[in-house]
Structure formats: C-alpha cells, structure tokens
Amino acid sequence: MDIKKAVIEGKIYEIEELISQALESGKASNDILKEMISGMEVVSDLFERKVYYVPETLLSAHAMQRGLDIIRPLLNYDKVEVQGKVLIGTVAGDVHDIGKNLVSMFLEGAGFEVKNLGRDVPTQVFVEETRKYKPDILGLSAMMSTTIVKMREVIEALEEAGLRDDVLVIIGGAAASESYAREIGADGYASDAAKAVKLCEKLMKERGKRELVKEIPRSHAARHA
C-alpha cells in the first residue's frame, strides 16, 4: 500500500510504519507530504460527493495527522508552498467542533497553514490571536442556534481593535448561513468542509498568494490545546 492510499482509506494503525519505511528507503519528507496531501484531496472529493461521511473522513484526517506528526520535524520548509494562513475556532459557548476540525484538517491537506484554537473560544481570544498570528483568513464556527450571535460579536470586536481590514472572515457550522454571513459582514460562508477549502482558495486567489512562510507552527499541538 502507498501512503496516498493509506490516507484515503484511513489506515491509522499502518501509516506510521509505511512512512518509516519510505523514509528509510530514502524518500524525501516533502514528497511524502505531497502524497498525503493528494490523498486528502481525494478524501475531500469523496466527502463532497457523499461517498464519505463524517466517520470515514475523520479516520482519513487522523491518519494524515499521525503521518504529519512524524514528518513535520523533517520537512524542508524552503520547499513547502503555503497557500495561506488560517486561524480557526468555534465561538464562545459552543463546544461542537467536529465540523470545524474537518475544515482545519482539509485545509492542512490542501496546503494551508492552520492554527486551530479549539472550541468554546472567547471573542477576545480570537482578536488577540488575529493580532499575533496575522492570519489571511479567520474561520468561525457555530453549531448551535444559541451561540451563533457570537460571530457578529467577533467581527465587531475585530473592527474595534482595528484588525478587520487585515483579515478575511468566513463562517460555517449548522447554525450559519449565506444570508447570515452577509448580514454580519463576513467575507464568506461554506456549508461543508470541502466547500470551505474551495472558499479559502478562492479568497486567497483574490487576495494574492502570500509570501512563502518559513515558520510553520505546531498546529497539531494547537489543535489539542
């Protein structure tokens, strides 16, 4: 089995061994990354076409994460092309983060650098992290009808902090909608994880691809923070 296929089939118990073998046989870590990314592209497509659902997709994403944990320290960052930087989190009061994690993993799979703030993130933390991390795109998620109002609050807080023009804000989650995005002045909405990647790619094209980013944070650690 090759590494791409291991990602597609979510071989969480086999992928580490496969990667070790590939490294031993002299394969470059950057090529392994490319194979995993192309596997994730297939997963994203299967998810969009409703061949894969949440369980299958999560399994693939976890396989990719295990692979990334091995190769991340070995990557030659001068040769990694980064699509853009995305900061993502579920708004305060909302603990649903499965969809947001899928978006985060798909984005990483598509070559974005992602910082995942987790769930139940206070509005001020979004603002501070936007200031520090300087993302191209800020993704906000809300699953519950009771917490969606926090999205508006984050956008207003970014405006107050003078940061709104520096970052594109996109929203998603069961409680969000295209019309709500317009209403609160967000820059985009996506209804599922595959569409979120396309949205980010489109927004980055409009904004112009950023300079090569050399310092990639340990986004895996951030996810579990």
Add this chain to the structure above:
Amino acid sequence: MNSLKRFREAMQRGTPDRVPVAPMVNVPHASRVLGVKPWEYVTENKLYVKGQLKAWRLYGYDWIFNHQPIQGITREERRAMRVENGFVVLPTELGTTLKIPLEGGPAVKEPALKSYDELDKLEMPDLDKPERWEPLKALLEKTKGEVYICSKVPAPFHYAAEWMRGMENFMLDMITQPIEVHRLLEFMTEVAIEIGKRQIDLGTHGIMMEDPSAAAQVISPVHYREFAYPYEKKVCSALRKYGGEVIIHICGDTTPILEDLAKTGASCLSVDESVDLRDAKRRVGKRVALFGNVSVDTIYRGTRAEIEGNVEKCITSAGSEGYIVSSSCGLHAGTPIENLKVMVNAGKKMGAR
C-alpha cells in the same frame, strides 16, 4: 376540539378541526418568556414548569414539549452544581458533565466515557428519585388534559455520541471498535426505554426522541442502518407496546433514510427544513404522521410575510391529514416573541378546515 384531542387525532394520521401547531420551545426561548437565566430554568424544576406553562398560555399552541433529557434535576445533581469561568457546571447521573453559559443553552463539557472499559461500571440513572418526575407531574396536573404533553427520552445513538463518548471519538469508534459501540448503544437503549415507561406510567401523552447525530450529513445510510436504526426501533416498539406513541426528530437531512425512519415504529416523524414535506408525505405518509418544518431561521429574523409564507407552504405541502405544523428544530436563542406569535397564529388560521 381541545388541543389534546386535536394533536392525538393528527398523530393517528387523522384530520382534526385544524392542523395542530407545536413549535419546539426549548431552553433559550422558554427562559426568555419567563424572564430568567437559561441555567436557572434548566436547574430548577419549578422554574422549568413555570416557563413551559407561561409560554403555552402566551402563544396558545397545541402541545407542551417536556424536553429535559433525563427529566427533572435531582437534589444530588443540584448539590453538585458549581460555577466555573462564567459557566454553570452540572454533573449528571449518566456521568456526563454539562455546562450552561449565563446566556444560552446547555452543552456537554465532559463526556462520560474515556474508554469502553468504564462501560461495565456505568449505572442506570436513579429513576426512583421523586424530583425526576416533578416536572411531568406538574405539567399534567396544571393543564388538566387540555393540551398534549410530549416528554423526551434520550435517543440511544445521539446520547451515546454526544453525552457518553464525545462526537469525534464516537464517529471513529463506529469504524475502529464497532462491538464496543453496540454495547454502549444497548445500554443507552435500556435507559431510554426505562425513562419512557416511567413517563407513560405517569400519563405523558407522547414521547419525543431527538436523534440529530444520525442525520444524513453526518453518517451514511449504511452506518445509520447499523448503529442508529436498530436502537431507534427497539425504543419505539418497546414504548409502543407499553401504550406510548413516539415522535422521532432529526435536525439535518433525513431525505435518504425516510423509509427507514418510518419503519422504526414511531408514530410521527419530525423533519428539518432540508426535507421536502410533499416528498416525505408521498413516501411515508401512509405509515407515519409528519411534523415540521417552518425554518427556525425565518422565525428568528423573517418578516411577518415571510413567516406566514413559510407556514402556508408547509401546510400546503403536507396537507391537513396526519400533519402537525412546527418549527424545523429548536428555536434560535433571541427569537422575538412577536415572531413566534406570527408563526403560531398563521398555523392556526391557515390550518383550519
């Protein structure tokens, strides 16, 4: 015809004097109507009953949704309640810890099971404590057979996922350790049946089982048939045999699994706005009553004309036989009282024969 008779007639797929109206008045909305904080409403049985009664009298709809998943809060649970970082933290007897923000509805803070080894130690919540049944008893007593009281039981699949294992773990468990998942689902099925039987003994008119994690955006029809359907069916048939009638609600798309849902033994299916009522009626209308699906988004921020238009579209699509007009899901926090009045009144007017 009073609300109770009207609702029952529709549940039996009959045509009452008008289509019953039954919005899903949940924690944020009932606490808003009562003018208390959501956490006070959730954790004080008396306020919970007051909130539901006040909303029912204010709007004049045809049911009361007795929506607490393991019913009344017990003294022990209240004693264990604490405030942490601006949240009210409430440990439950199922082992799940909930947290309730000062504004907004409860959410799971810590699921009950870190691993399936802990499953053997799991115990049925103590259902003999009188406080569990205070809310249902009070609602029945105060409404004197005027209105249909529908009490919730925790759906095995959804509560196994959200309360017991946490969604992400559970989704992976379905593929990596399916046998353990089935053991957990068996346990949750016992819990649901036991709670439902107690409610039927006390005189609840109907049972509501909400299973949103089984929606077709989340799991495939294949997984639905392996992990959700068999347990929905066990609960529905056990409670039906015991003399109850069950409504299954799934927020999210159920279009691919409507026929399965109709075979669970539920008397009524509550569908989200992503389901076309006309299509649903054609496919399963001979087996089950339908319930839904005025967009909660429209009720939240629509104009009067938009809300009335949505109600009209639902009633035209579903017809007046075996149909209850409701919101597509629990109401959004912040839904204006005026807007819900428009929805309820439109339902009463447009659903009249």
